[in-house]
Amino acid sequence: MRLSEVFSSRPFNISIEIFPPKTAAGDEALRKHMQSLAAHEPAFMSCTYGAGGSTRDRTINWCQEIQNDFQRTAMAHFTCVGSTREELVSWLDAASAAGIHNIMALRGDPPEGQENFTAIEGGLSYANELVELIRSHSAEFGIGVAGYPEKHLEAPNMDVDLQNLKRKVEAGGDAIFTQLFFVNDHFLRFRDACNSLGISIPIVPGIMPITDFARIQRITAMCGTDFPADLASKLEAVKDDKEAQFKIGVEFAIEQCRQLRDAGVPGIHFYALNKSQACQEIIAAL
Numbered sequence: 001m002r003l004s005e006v007f008s009s010r011p012f013n014i015s016i017e018i019f020p021p022k023t024a025a026g027d028e029a030l031r032k033h034m035q036s037l038a039a040h041e042p043a044f045m046s047c048t049y050g051a052g053g054s055t056r057d058r059t060i061n062w063c064q065e066i067q068n069d070f071q072r073t074a075m076a077h078f079t080c081v082g083s084t085r086e087e088l089v090s091w092l093d094a095a096s097a098a099g100i101h102n103i104m105a106l107r108g109d110p111p112e113g114q115e116n117f118t119a120i121e122g123g124l125s126y127a128n129e130l131v132e133l134i135r136s137h138s139a140e141f142g143i144g145v146a147g148y149p150e151k152h153l154e155a156p157n158m159d160v161d162l163q164n165l166k167r168k169v170e171a172g173g174d175a176i177f178t179q180l181f182f183v184n185d186h187f188l189r190f191r192d193a194c195n196s197l198g199i200s201i202p203i204v205p206g207i208m209p210i211t212d213f214a215r216i217q218r219i220t221a222m223c224g225t226d227f228p229a230d231l232a233s234k235l236e237a238v239k240d241d242k243e244a245q246f247k248i249g250v251e252f253a254i255e256q257c258r259q260l261r262d263a264g265v266p267g268i269h270f271y272a273l274n275k276s277q278a279c280q281e282i283i284a285a286l
C-alpha cells in the first residue's frame with residue numbers, strides 16, 4: 001500500500017520506525033521485537049538509512065522482511081548523503097525490484113567530520129531535489145518527508161524552514177513525519193503554520209517513548225528539542241532506577257499521544273529504537 005492509500009483508508013494510523021542493527025545478534029533480537037510490534041498491526045513500519053549511506057542494502061533487506069515475514073507495509077528511508085544521482089537512481093531501482101512502494105526522502109546529516117552539508121559532485125543538496133528525482137524516476141512510490149515542529153537546527157528561522165518544507169511537498173511529498181518532540185503545543189503551532197501555507201498532506205507526529213533518561217537527554221540535545229522541566233525533574237529523581245524511568249516515560253507518551261489523537265492527527269509515528277515493550281504498552285493504551 002502506498003502512503004496516500006494508507007492515509008485515505010483510515011483516519012488514524014500507527015507506524016513504527018526501526019533501524020538496521022549492526023550485528024547478527026542485533027538482527028535476531030530485533031526480529032523478536034518485530035514479532036510483538038507487528039502483532040499490533042501498525043499501518044506500516046519504516047526502516048532508517050544509516051548515516052553516510054552505511055545501510056544501503058540492509059535498509060532494503062529489512063523492508064523486505066517487514067513485508068514478507070511480518071506482513072506489514074514498509075517504508076524505506078533514503079538520504080542524499082555520499083551518492084551521485086546515478087547511484088540514487090540505482091538504489092531506487094533496487095528498492096522497486098524488492099517490492100518497496102514507499103520512500104522516506106531525506107537529505108541526511110553532514111557526514112562525520114563535516115560541519116555543514118555539502119553535496120558531493122553529481123549529488124543532491126536538499127531533500128526537495130531527492131523528492132523531485134524520485135517523482136521523475138517513477139510514479140510508483142509513496143513519498144514521506146521530514147518536518148520540524150521546533151525548526152531544523154540549520155534553518156535561520158521557522159518561516160524559512162517552513163518554506164523549504166513546502167518545496168518538498170510541492171515536489172511530490174505524500175505525508176510529513178515530524179522530528180520527535182515532547183511539547184504538543186509546538187506540534188500544533190507547526191501544523192497551523194503548515195495549513196496556512198496551504199500544505200494539506202497528512203502531518204504525522206513523531207513520538208519517541210522515553211525509556212532511558214540519559215539516552216533521551218543526548219538525543220534531545222542533538223536535535224534541539226524542548227524537554228518539559230517538570231518531566232525532567234521527575235526523571236532526575238529516579239535517575240538510578242531504569243524501571244521507574246520507563247514507567248514515567250510510557251505514562252507521559254500515552255498522555256501525549258491521547259492529546260494528539262484528540263487534536264485530530266492522522267496517526268502517530270513511533271521511534272521504537274528497536275525495542276517493543278514501550279510501544280506495545282502505549283499502543284494498547286490508545
Ligand SMILES: Cc1cc2nc3c(=O)[nH]c(=O)nc-3n(C[C@H](O)[C@H](O)[C@H](O)COP(=O)(O)OP(=O)(O)OC[C@H]3O[C@@H](n4cnc5c(N)ncnc54)[C@H](O)[C@@H]3O)c2cc1C
Binds near residue numbers: 105
Ligand atoms: C522522521 C525522520 C526520519 C529520519 N530518518 C533518517 C534516516 O533514516 N537517516 C538519516 O541519515 N537521517 C534521518 N533523519 C534526519 C535527517 O536526515 C536530518 O534531520 C537532516 O539534517 C535533514 O534532512 P531533511 O530531509 O529534513 O533535509 P532538508 O529538507 O533538505 O532540510 C535541511 C536544511 O536545509 C534547508 N533547506 C531545505 N531545502 C532547501 C533549499 N531548497 N534551499 C535552501 N535551504 C533548504 C532546511 O530549512 C533545513 O534547514 C530523519 C529525520 C526525521 C524527522
